Amino acid sequence: MKKKTGIFGGSFNPIHVGHIALARQLLKCAGLQEVWFVVSPQNPWKCERELLDDERRLDMARIALREEENLLASDYEFHLQRPSYTLNTLRHLSEDYPDREFVLLIGGDNWAQFDKWYGYQEILSNYSIVVYPRRGENVEVKELPGNVSVVDTPFLDISSTEIRNRILQGQSIHGLVPKSIESLVLRNYQK
Known part of the structure; x- marks a missing residue:
């Protein structure tokens, strides 16, 4: 039986709680054995000026996930052609x-914009999607294709943009990022 592995892609600029x-x-909700945090080197939808160096974002993700069971940081997209299209990954x-x-x-x-993604029909044809x-x-759950499901997870109102803005304004980020990377995040995002 194949190991069910969730692909959680993003810039993780920075990774947060x-x-x-x-x-x-x-x-738990999707019955996965692992979740891979696939750190994106170049998201086609994001401006690169805001993006911290690939290796530094990956290092912070690895440190943040070090003690987490079945959650892994991945540099897989670093070795693929850019920009990083999910289909290619x-x-x-x-x-x-x-x-x-x-x-x-x-x-x-992202689901609301999914029909604009490169190769979205092939993704829908070949992979399960959890929203x-x-x-x-x-x-609208009733309108979803059979291989797309919605999970009811708590909504945590935290964003990487908010964290970067708080750092620029000299505000605390305590509790927003794992303690293991708090000083690294501050050092990397202070101007």
């Missing part, structure tokens, strides 16, 4: 790890 709490919930992962069943984990905001709640996005 909301990401980790959500991944823990998704492990899933194709390559499926080839490299035939013993795993990959499940795409996305927020309701988690995001503020302002109401997913």
Whole structure:
């Protein structure tokens, strides 16, 4: 039987406690054996100016997840052609790890835009998708394809943008990022 592995992609600029709490919930709710935090080197939807160096974001994710069972930071997309399209990542992962069943984990905001994603029909045809709640996005469960499910996870109102802004304004980020990376986050995002 294939190991059910959730793919949680993102910039993780920086990773925060909301990401980790959500991944823990998704492990249970979606019946996953692992969740891979696939750190994206270049998200086609995001401006690169705001992005901290790839290796530093990956290092922080690895440190933050070190004590977490079945949650792993991955640099897989660092070795693929850029920009990082999810379809290409899933194709390559499926080839490299035939013993795993990959499940795409996305927020309701991404699901609302999913028909604009590169190769979205191929993703829908070949992979299960688990959608988690995001503020302002109401997913119509009745209209979902059979391989797409919505999980009812608690909504944690934390964002990487908010953390970066708090640092720039000299405000505390205590409790927003894991204690293991708090000083690293401050050092990396202070101007």
